[in-house]
Amino acid sequence: VVKSCAEEGVSHRVTYCLNRREAQMLTLNQDRFLIGRPFGRDINDIAGILCEDISAEDPERIPIIATNEVDDAPWCTDFRYSKSMVFSKNVERPKDSIGCDCQGNCSDAMTCSCARLNVTRPYSSDGRLPNKIPIIYECGKHCACGPSCRIKKTQGGLQYRLEVFRTEQKGWGVRTRDHIPDGTYLGEYVGKIRTDKDADKKPDTYLFDIDPQVKKRSTRDAKFCIDGEKVGNFVRFINHSCDPNLFVQSILSDHYDINYARIVLFAGRNIAPMEELTYDYGYKIDGVKVFHTPHKAWGVRTRDLIPKGSYLGEYVGVIRRDEDADEELENVYLFDILRQRKTRQQRYYYWPIPDNPIFTITKAKYCIDGEKVGNYVRFINHSCKPNLFVQSVLSDHRDVSLARIVLFADTNRDILPMEELTYDYNYKIDSVEVNGVIKKMKCRCAAKTCRGRLM
Secondary structure, eight states: OOEEEEOSSTTOOEEEEOOOOTTOOSOOOHHHHTTTOTTOSOGGGSTTEEESOTTTTSOOSSOOEEEOSSSSOOOOTTOEEOSSOEEOTTOOOOOOOOOOOOOSSOOOTTTOTTGGGSSSOOSOTTSOOOSOOSOEEOOOTTSSSOTTOTTOOSOSOOOSOEEEEEOSSSSEEEEESSOBOTTOEEEEOOSEEEEHHHHTTSOSTTEEETTTTEESSOOSSOSEEEEOSSEEOGGGGOEEOSSOSEEEEEEESSOOOGGGOEEEEEESSOBOTTOBOEEOOOOOTTOEEEEEETTTEEEEEESSOBOTTOEEEEOOSEEEEHHHHTTOTTOTTEEETTTTBOOSSOOEEEEEOTTOOSEEEEEOOEEEEOSSSOOGGGGOEEOSSOSEEEEEEOOSOOOGGGOEEEEEEOTTSOBOTTOBOEEOOOOOTTOOEETTEEOOOBOOOOOTTOOSBOO
16 A cells, blocks of 8 residues: 545545555455455465464454464563463452443443443444544443443444564554554553562563553552553554554543453544554653663663653752852762753853844853752663753753753653663763873773763
């Protein structure tokens, strides 16, 4: 699909511009795959086919194939497919709700006990979810209504042909072989439900906090999380994007315990065939951990993905006068406010005066001492090729000599989970002299562009 265009109106028809590739299926007609041959005459004709149906252990309504045209990686043999949740031994199952006693499709929201729990009618007349809302109450398995229920839209199983495929840089991903209309249900994040405490002992890769709706261990508000590492469904393979085509929605159906809310994905726009499916993992940018490094003592790394350009934190400590700080030239935790650098010499900084195009030279009056008091930013190490940068910010006042020293993620790339956070200390080489001897410190950042010396 080179491009697609959705027509206006209730039909939701889509026009496609196609460019056929080698070994590509002959048709995109959805009617064919519903009668027993989801992927054409011979599934082995599909390039890079690894598995005819990854859901064979717990079959979906429509088979999900796995392909790899990138490298030699085999399909995940240590992963068990399951359409339903698995509970850890120390996690009690939520108590089921009684359900409504409606007969038919629950068309009257005023008489259905489940529908009345919703603040507004969640689904449109054609069964789509126009916008994300805090929580949706659906009819469940104990309700008297049937499968035609108007508020039971996420319990009918898989509706579209999907393909788990090998990406060039992100491992496995998921793409659709059919058009997915805006607002339609795609799938639910399924896995093993663990307690928050137990999840802290595991790697973060496939953990999803149930409430709030944030993937990864970035908050402690949730009591439980879903672990999709060893058991789960196709949603476990959907990658993150800052510009996703899916969105996450919390849903309650068989019970009303928000701690066990279902994590469900809906299309955020019309999705074209062969387009990769993505959603925003919702990482919290303050999910950091202080750790001990072999050569640099303490350091800080993130346990979450930090989107490029995001705010990370502020350098906090005791604000001291510049002349007082000169008495402690070997204090490596001093941060000159105006010069935005950790150095003890030549504290001058060219500072643009508002409404004046001429730059003026200003002498630093104060520095921030983070040695004895401060926050986690004090433990962030130097690198000659950092993933953070320093920015001066004024908020509660307009005195540049007391500007806040704030760190942001590099604007060119995201910072990955478990990556160490670094910024350029910006020491000036041979600028620190102690008792007549120039102080030298070897740089251990190990970057390819390392300058060799920190000072």
